[in-house]
Amino acid sequence: MAIGGLFYGEDGAGVLGQFQRNEYSRYSRDIRRRRGRVFVLTGTASMFRPAALRAVADGRGTSIPGQxxxxxxxxxxxxxxxxxxxxxxxxxxxxxxxxxxxxxDVMPTWRALWNQRLRWQRGALENLGAYGLRPTTFRYWAQQLGVGYGVIALGGYIALIVITVLAVNSWVWFPFWMGLGVVFAVERVVTVWAGGWRARVLAALLLPELVFATFLDVVYLKGVADILFGRRAGWTHVAHPPAAQTTDDGIAAVSHR
Structure with a gap:
């Protein structure tokens, strides 16, 4: 009834853009390992049979939420x-x-990324609230529980590191944890290997991507807080300059994204 795709980030936007490209590469890798089973149809480009859209329109207000x-x-x-x-x-x-x-596209600034991810996180949670707990949403609820656990785990890890640094007079190296860190670093590099050397170098450094993950966790917490306090949500847009494209006839066309 519908066909989606594996999406990858466009070039540009410096290190911030590379963070997003690495993130999208890992997501696409996961979908490939799922043999194409859809988690979310990409908003970048998806195709639907007319019968599928008619079924959705007919089901609104009865079997599924909406007008x-x-x-x-x-x-x-x-x-x-x-x-x-x-x-x-x-x-x-x-x-x-x-x-x-x-x-x-990738978000060119931290502010634009904040707005985008806040909409994604809050939108996903609100959609689950609208549909409730049913067989088709169980995996999505599990994902949100996993994200919540990840927020707690990463926050606890950072807090533990800070406490350790403040509590000890000299740094102690534990072979077990060093080995575990190496395994984690290898996993980060392998999962973005197809993205090229820039993706691999950024992943191997570990710390920058941990900072990026912390940023996303803060966005998640902000989305949860906004829902709990009933704050109004809205769309934001990033302006892109028109991109000239050449058709098969040699005619330049302008694309507005």
Missing amino acids: PGDVYDTAALTEENELTIALKSLGALMISPSRCSVVT
């Missing part, structure tokens, strides 16, 4: 996530073939 007759739930902050859950709830078959790759 009757609407394909998209306009109250959802993350429309691709919501539409994926809607189709799964209706029993639709979807796939993200490994050979179908698409390129998405």
